[in-house]
Amino acid sequence: MKLNELLKGLTVLAATADMDTDITDVCYDSRQTAEGGLFVAIAGAETDGHRFIPMAREKGAACVVCQHAPDGDIPYVVVEDSRRALAVIACNWFDHPSREMTMIGVTGTSGKTTSTYLIKSILEQKAGAKVGLIGTIQNMIGSEVLHTERTTPESFELQKLFRRMSDAGCTHVVMEVSSHALTLDRVYGVRFAVGIFTNLSQDHLDFHHTMEAYCDAKAILFDRCDVGVYNADDPWHQRLLAHAQCPRLFLPDLKKNKTPAVIRATGHTIACEFSGNHESPPIKKYTPINKRMIPPMKWRRIIEYIPNIIRSECQDTIISKTSDVIHPILRANSRIPERIKSEAISVLPEKP
Helix, strand or coil: HHHHHCCCCCCCEEEECCCCCCCCCCECCCCCCCCCCEEECEEECCHHHHHHHHHHHHHHCCCCECCCCCCCCCCCCHHHHHHHHHHHHHHHHCCCHHHEEEEEECCCCCHHHHHHHHHHHHHHHCCCEEEEECCCCCCCEEEECCCCCCCCCCCCCHHHHHHHHHCCCCCEEEEEEEHHHHHCCCCCCEEEEEEEEECCCCCEEEEEHHHHHHHHHHHHHHHCEEEEEEEECCCCHHHHHHCCCEEEECCCCCCCCCCCCEEEEEECEEECCCCCEEECCCEEEECCCHHHHHCCCCCCHHHHEEEEHHHHHHHHCHHHHHHHHHHHHHHHHCCCCCCCCCEECCEEEECC
């Protein structure tokens, strides 16, 4: 690929490189530099990639993308933020694979893993979709399990994984989007059809330092999605949505809003309630085969927004059919590797 094609979408501050240069590979680890490759020097928290530009040159790098002009005679391109540049370059190198699939991102302190597994199952079983999953425990392409080292991979690996998913026939991707990934631009250039916020509690303050900064990192997802779903009973939701421009669906503050729940979990029983005018809603109750299917019955943050995903992604599935969707999927996912949480929940369109 030509260098100018790789740099599409980036503002070049200075350059000595020939923009018509053929690039054979892209890397941000100088040890993996290939002859004729492009090395992106990233200033990290522990080390500065600019220190390794000479090594990249020795290994045959044709050009380096950096934040300041390097010493020596290596052709270079200077950009404002090389980490963000890596994300843009990765999108261009793999030909924007995320645009070929419906992207669903889940962020929050807890509940992300279980949420993604349940949503993946709904899309597969009720929409007939082939779904890619990216998360803390493992990555998946349909039923194929892939090893993972972090919740959200670095941008280049992420785009490489998206390309693999798309080429394998995935129509949807459900992924955990960590605050680190949002802050460090690992998902920069990805547009999400649905962004979901579960909750916020104290965590990762060694990185973010304050809860406000932690919340602001999570809020980035709502700047990059077409529809946002959030919990109105989480005390951080107002700050999270302060600058969000996307249409939103919300889950009301149960302490203030008395609207009947769509799904309620009590003991080891699932109750799905469907409201109809002013009549008492009929209740369907399901009892799991074994109690392990529903861990300590705190599942609120997971189940609550599933009807939104059904409404967004399964147009032929009516909300009143929620019980028919949820019950078999919960049974099939009895070993989801994280606590399932819930109390009583309700889904309403946001008030104007």
